[in-house]
Amino acid sequence: MVEQRTENPRVGSSILPLATIFFSSLFRVFPLIRSTVSVVNTEFDADLQQCLRQASHKLDSRLEAEILLAHALDKGRSWLYAHAMTRPDTAQMQAFSNLLERRLAGEPIAYLTGKREFFGRDFIVNKDVLIPRPETEHLVERALELPLPARARVIDIGTGSGCIALTLAAERPAWQVAAADLSPPALAVADQNRRRLGLEQVELVHSDLLAELQDREFDLIISNPPYVATGDPHLDQGDLRFEPALALACDGNGLKLIMQLIEQARRQLVAGGWLLIEHGHEQGEPVASLFEGTGFQQIKTETDLAGLPRLTLGQFP
Numbered sequence: 001m002v003e004q005r006t007e008n009p010r011v012g013s014s015i016l017p018l019a020t021i022f023f024s025s026l027f028r029v030f031p032l033i034r035s036t037v038s039v040v041n042t043e044f045d046a047d048l049q050q051c052l053r054q055a056s057h058k059l060d061s062r063l064e065a066e067i068l069l070a071h072a073l074d075k076g077r078s079w080l081y082a083h084a085m086t087r088p089d090t091a092q093m094q095a096f097s098n099l100l101e102r103r104l105a106g107e108p109i110a111y112l113t114g115k116r117e118f119f120g121r122d123f124i125v126n127k128d129v130l131i132p133r134p135e136t137e138h139l140v141e142r143a144l145e146l147p148l149p150a151r152a153r154v155i156d157i158g159t160g161s162g163c164i165a166l167t168l169a170a171e172r173p174a175w176q177v178a179a180a181d182l183s184p185p186a187l188a189v190a191d192q193n194r195r196r197l198g199l200e201q202v203e204l205v206h207s208d209l210l211a212e213l214q215d216r217e218f219d220l221i222i223s224n225p226p227y228v229a230t231g232d233p234h235l236d237q238g239d240l241r242f243e244p245a246l247a248l249a250c251d252g253n254g255l256k257l258i259m260q261l262i263e264q265a266r267r268q269l270v271a272g273g274w275l276l277i278e279h280g281h282e283q284g285e286p287v288a289s290l291f292e293g294t295g296f297q298q299i300k301t302e303t304d305l306a307g308l309p310r311l312t313l314g315q316f317p
């Protein structure tokens with residue numbers, strides 16, 4: 001084989017790659033055929049109860065199976081229980097089968113269903129935005145507890161889906177809330193959420209941190225910035241593999257943007273204004289030192305539900 005390729009490089013450069021492409025496509029398509037057969041054809045007469053049983057086994061999760069089946073049928077999860085004997089049609093089975101395939105390949109549930117609940121409201125999400133996390137709800141709760149003026153001017157930096165800014169605007173209708181992001185596709189998702197939630201008063205700004213807002217003053221600057229160190233092996237695991245790198249990773253051991261934001265915030269907070277930042281659980285001490293070195297007071301680092309340092313806040317005198 002080696003001799004042949006050496007003697008006639010054309011064989012090596014044309015037939016071998018063609019064969020490789022043929023076999024690799026076969027292997028890529030095969031699991032799809034197999035799963036389509038098992039979920040759609042052989043189970044063509046399956047009712048919802050049987051579909052759920054099979055899918056729960058495949059996914060090793062009853063909850064995920066219910067969420068995906070309900071999504072494929074465009075119904076709520078409780079509907080599945082009330083219609084356990086219903087037999088989905090071919091198109092519905094195919095849609096469910098496709099969702100299962102994608103989930104088995106690791107794609108996050110929220111991207112498959114296109115939504116995630118945050119602070120009691122559904123937010124549209126897609127691959128252009130981070131999937132809102134429960135720990136970020138704590139950041140929002142903390143902001144709502146701050147002693148701020150009735151018509152507080154607030155900016156959310158790195159808004160992504162808009163979950164922080166839009167939740168604050170919904171919970172405190174008198175606040176003047178703006179939201180910034182460097183990613184235009186992320187801002188498009190925030191805009192969809194803004195419209196769906198009827199919160200058109202929230203201003204969306206395309207900006208690198210506070211760069212486009214230098215003529216403005218704020219009572220609160222809040223942010224859940226990217227804080228995973230570039231090159232961190234976790235970026236290649238689980239849901240993170242599917243989320244935008246711009247939303248997750250950052251140079252300077254994950255601290256570069258936080259450092260810049262603290263420095264910029266100093267110039268744009270009113271006297272007595274607050275800065276509230278979510279960060280990695282190993283970044284509590286360095287972030288608190290940065291707050292201190294920049295002149296912030298009342299600095300506190302607080303833990304998330306798992307008891308890990310997750311957010312730091314401070315007041316500018």
Ligand SMILES: C[S@@+](CC[C@H](N)C(=O)[O-])C[C@H]1O[C@@H](n2cnc3c(N)ncnc32)[C@H](O)[C@@H]1O
Nearest residue numbers: 132158159160181182183208209224225226247
């Ligand atoms: C961790 S995600 C947070 C998204 C959302 N706020 C949340 O909590 O789910 C960080 C966001 O910051 C944005 N971002 C990254 N670098 C930025 C920069 N230099 N200026 C503004 N936004 C940036 C990303 O596009 C992403 O939407």
